[in-house]
Amino acid sequence: MISISLFLGVFVLIISQIYALSRFYEEKINLKKFNTYLILIILTIAATLNSIFINGFIRIIFSVIMLAIGNFMIFKKKLNETIVSTIFCYLILSLADIISALLLIIIFSKDANFIKNEYFATFIGNILVSFVFIIIIMIPIVKTTYMKLIDLTNKLKIKNLILSCILLIISINFLMAIIYYDMNSIYVIITNSLLLLIYSYIVFKAINEKNNNIMIKAENASLMNSLSEYENMVDRQRIDNHENKNQLLIIKNMINKKDKNVIKYIDTIIKDEKEDDEALYTKVKTIPSGGLQGIIYQKMLTMKDNNISFSLDVSRDVRKIDLDSLGMENNYKLCKIIGVLLDNAIEESIKIENKCVMISLYIDEDMLIIEIANRFDSEINLEKIDDEGFTSKGEGHGYGLSLVKNIISENSDTFTNERKIINDVFKQTIKVKIK
Numbered sequence: 001m002i003s004i005s006l007f008l009g010v011f012v013l014i015i016s017q018i019y020a021l022s023r024f025y026e027e028k029i030n031l032k033k034f035n036t037y038l039i040l041i042i043l044t045i046a047a048t049l050n051s052i053f054i055n056g057f058i059r060i061i062f063s064v065i066m067l068a069i070g071n072f073m074i075f076k077k078k079l080n081e082t083i084v085s086t087i088f089c090y091l092i093l094s095l096a097d098i099i100s101a102l103l104l105i106i107i108f109s110k111d112a113n114f115i116k117n118e119y120f121a122t123f124i125g126n127i128l129v130s131f132v133f134i135i136i137i138m139i140p141i142v143k144t145t146y147m148k149l150i151d152l153t154n155k156l157k158i159k160n161l162i163l164s165c166i167l168l169i170i171s172i173n174f175l176m177a178i179i180y181y182d183m184n185s186i187y188v189i190i191t192n193s194l195l196l197l198i199y200s201y202i203v204f205k206a207i208n209e210k211n212n213n214i215m216i217k218a219e220n221a222s223l224m225n226s227l228s229e230y231e232n233m234v235d236r237q238r239i240d241n242h243e244n245k246n247q248l249l250i251i252k253n254m255i256n257k258k259d260k261n262v263i264k265y266i267d268t269i270i271k272d273e274k275e276d277d278e279a280l281y282t283k284v285k286t287i288p289s290g291g292l293q294g295i296i297y298q299k300m301l302t303m304k305d306n307n308i309s310f311s312l313d314v315s316r317d318v319r320k321i322d323l324d325s326l327g328m329e330n331n332y333k334l335c336k337i338i339g340v341l342l343d344n345a346i347e348e349s350i351k352i353e354n355k356c357v358m359i360s361l362y363i364d365e366d367m368l369i370i371e372i373a374n375r376f377d378s379e380i381n382l383e384k385i386d387d388e389g390f391t392s393k394g395e396g397h398g399y400g401l402s403l404v405k406n407i408i409s410e411n412s413d414t415f416t417n418e419r420k421i422i423n424d425v426f427k428q429t430i431k432v433k434i435k
Contacts, residue, residue: 009126010051011044014070016130017089020137021071024085024146029074036074043070064090084153087165088146096133100125103132280304286314287361290323291335296359299342308346308355315362321434330414333407334432337415338370340404341428345374348426352377368434373427 018040022029030036043066050062068086071077077085104125136142255262284297296312303310323331342357349355358373408415418429 003123005123006051006126007044007048009123010048011040012130013126013133014040014043014047016133017067017093018070018074020089020092020133021075021085023137023143024088025075025077027075039070039073043067060090060094080153081150083162083165084149085146088149092136092142093129093133096129096136100128100132103128283312283314286319288319288321288323290326291331292323292338295335295339296342299339299346302346303349303357306346306350306355308349308357310357310359313358313360313362315360317363318361318368321363321368323434325434326414326432330411333411333415334430337404337407337430338372340401341372341430344401345372348376349374363434364431366434368432370430370432371427372430373425375424376426377424 018029046066047063050059050066054062064086067090068082071086071089072079072082075082280300281297284293284300287293287296300310300312323334326334342359345357349357352375354375356375358371360369360371362369404417408417414433416431418431420427
């Protein structure tokens with residue numbers, strides 16, 4: 001027969017788990033709804049019956065399934081988030097269970113069998129576990145860890161996530177068997193080691209798949225940005241052609257009228273053009289061809305369109321190098337790196353009044369040094385700036401610098417990156433090893 005004390009102990013345990021989930025979600029439990037109380041009572045009854053009648057080795061599986069169902073019905077989160085929060089909650093609960101058992105062993109100087117028979121799944125035992133459990137979830141790093149897990153598993157396929165969770169539950173069950181059941185620890189270690197290998201492989205493949213998706217997303221964003229800028233260049237060319245046609249019509253009309261100011265008018269046009277795009281193109285032409293020249297010219301035109309003042313300083317020794325010696329692949333990677341850094345400098349400059357971007361290229365021994373500096377007025381965290389998704393620009397941003405970081409880390413023999421903040425200027429330095 002089910003005792004009232006056991007039922008109450010399980011009820012407290014269920015309440016503590018639902019409270020933990022509400023902390024993870026940063027969402028209050030709706031106590032005004034009758035359904036909330038009904039779900040809590042049903043979970044308590046099911047958990048009580050589970051602890052009495054279900055075999056110990058599958059008890060945890062049933063417990064997790066019941067908690068997941070209750071979690072979904074109360075908080076109505078996405079399936080991925082429901083699974084991760086439930087498993088994480090049970091991991092902490094298992095840790096609290098182990099700590100509680102060890103505390104009881106120390107306090108009463110008894111072995112695990114005594115604790116299992118006298119306190120396991122009892123009112124006192126459940127109250128102690130709930131107390132330890134609540135203390136653990138109040139630790140700030142627990143919430144931070146949960147948020148990291150959600151971020152890591154956000155893009156995982158649901159079948160991979162479920163399989164990983166099942167293996168993890170089985171591993172926990174075997175680990176708990178050392179404390180609560182008469183099972184040879186050698187078998188537990190062997191089984192857990194095999195499960196850990198399988199689990200690690202699945203997690204590695206899943207995270208690798210997510211990283212690949214993030215890389216593709218960042219590259220596509222960079223490509224779309226470049227295409228947009230090329231479209232703007234085409235529009236600019238169309239406008240220039242239209243303007244040139246109008247200028248020619250004016251000149252033709254002035255010639256027909258034998259206007260003496262025609263020469264002066266032509267000189268004015270030529271002067272304007274020279275002071276405009278021609279001067280810009282002349283500067284960029286000092287950069288060796290191979291892709292880098294084109295990407296910098298493209299970004300400088302974008303700066304011009306956004307009224308950002310800029311400077312380009314190319315040392316004489318840079319003009320003599322051959323970027324083709326880097327190879328096509330490294331040249332492509334260099335263009336991606338510089339494209340991302342210039343995009344970031346432009347985006348930051350647009351937000352402030354004193355818009356300024358400075359670019360300089362020079363040679364230091366066998367290294368091509370490319371420095372990109374811009375003014376800023378927001379806070380820059382140099383430690384987190386490369387993290388995936390870290391940004392102050394809003395959703396959908398924050399992967400460009402992560403892409404740069406991955407390219408440089410995978411090609412550290414060719415590229416290195418340094419960054420520093422001097423007053424209100426943020427400077428990034430890319431060093432490229434040239435043959």
